[in-house]
Amino acid sequence: MLSKEELEKLYKAGEIVHKTLEKALDIVRPGARVLDICTELENYIISQGARPAFPVNIGINHVAAHYTARIEDDLVIPEKSVVKVDVGAHIDGYIVDAAITLCFNPVYEPLVQAALEALKVVKEILKAGLSLGRIGSYIEKAIRGRGFKPIENLTGHLIKRYELHAGKSIPNVDNGDERKVLEGEIYAIEPFATDGKGSVIDTPQVTIYRLIATPKKALKKHRELILKIQEVSQGLPFSPRWLANKVNLSKDELVKVLDELARENVLYAYPVLVEEGKGMVSQFEDTFIVKNDGCEELAHTLDLFRR
Numbered sequence: 502m503l504s505k506e507e508l509e510k511l512y513k514a515g516e517i518v519h520k521t522l523e524k525a526l527d528i529v530r531p532g533a534r535v536l537d538i539c540t541e542l543e544n545y546i547i548s549q550g551a552r553p554a555f556p557v558n559i560g561i562n563h564v565a566a567h568y569t570a571r572i573e574d575d576l577v578i579p580e581k582s583v584v585k586v587d588v589g590a591h592i593d594g595y596i597v598d599a600a601i602t603l604c605f606n607p608v609y610e611p612l613v614q615a616a617l618e619a620l621k622v623v624k625e626i627l628k629a630g631l632s633l634g635r636i637g638s639y640i641e642k643a644i645r646g647r648g649f650k651p652i653e654n655l656t657g658h659l660i661k662r663y664e665l666h667a668g669k670s671i672p673n674v675d676n677g678d679e680r681k682v683l684e685g686e687i688y689a690i691e692p693f694a695t696d697g698k699g700s701v702i703d704t705p706q707v708t709i710y711r712l713i714a715t716p717k718k719a720l721k722k723h724r725e726l727i728l729k730i731q732e733v734s735q736g737l738p739f740s741p742r743w744l745a746n747k748v749n750l751s752k753d754e755l756v757k758v759l760d761e762l763a764r765e766n767v768l769y770a771y772p773v774l775v776e777e778g779k780g781m782v783s784q785f786e787d788t789f790i791v792k793n794d795g796c797e798e799l800a801h802t803l804d805l806f807r808r
């Protein structure tokens with residue numbers, strides 16, 4: 502069970518994520534620079550006394566996940582786009598992960614609503630004892646019932662201290678997984694809806710990494726860099742942006758070294774994920790504490806969309 506101190510850290514992280522998403526609703530609009538958005542939201546998290554649990558993800562249109570601004574990035578939010586903003590913050594390793602979709606094209610409003618409604622359903626039904634597959638079936642039904650497809654190879658996830666994906670996954674479809682969610686567990690649950698194929702594929706592009714090992718050889722060769730990575734990320738996903746002014750490498754050199762470390766399995770490289778059928782993608786996410794008689798939301802994502 503979670504102690505009072507642990508709960509306080511989670512509640513505080515949740516409040517900060519909520520306020521960060523509220524800020525995103527203000528600043529994310531066509532013409533805005535993605536680099537400015539990521540920087541402003543991450544700095545806001547820090548200003549509130551937390552740390553980003555991963556780089557702010559901005560997923561435009563068919564980009565589903567794992568895109569954050571690069572060190573120099575001219576990308577701007579396009580007109581008539583559908584934009585996912587996925588934010589994580591932690592206090593002392595206690596992580597809250599949540600996401601919203603902003604819709605700048607009325608044509609896609611039903612697609613956005615489908616993922617939102619699925620998250621509402623999750624909030625209503627989630628409680629200890631439910632199987633992972635059963636939760637997925639509720640998400641799947643909510644999305645298919647609105648004429649769209651859930652993305653079957655993106656999932657919610659059990660969260661532990663300093664561990665974003667701690668084993669069990671909550672599918673967006675009924676995958677038959679009979680393992681149960683247990684009282685006191687913390688899950689990020691993130692329905693994704695699409696008008697495409699219903700799955701994502703890797704692209705060659707990488708904008709996010711995570712430190713997974715410190716082999717001696719790599720440690721010797723890139724000791725200063727790896728220690729910096731540990732300092733800025735604490736084992737959680739990070740952006741090269743967070744290192745740019747902290748290491749004695751040019752931007753190009755830094756990205757080259759990070760890719761080299763990924764090939765040596767010192768770093769994990771997250772490929773940018775796109776919808777396989779080039780479909781439009783919507784996503785809503787919150788982090789929940791599972792209880793015997795229900796659940797408790799931490800970021801209160803849905804409260805941002807009460808109309």
Ligand code: MN
Nearest residue numbers: 587598599600
């Ligand atoms: Mn997320």
Ligand code: MN
Nearest residue numbers: 598689691786
């Ligand atoms: Mn998540």
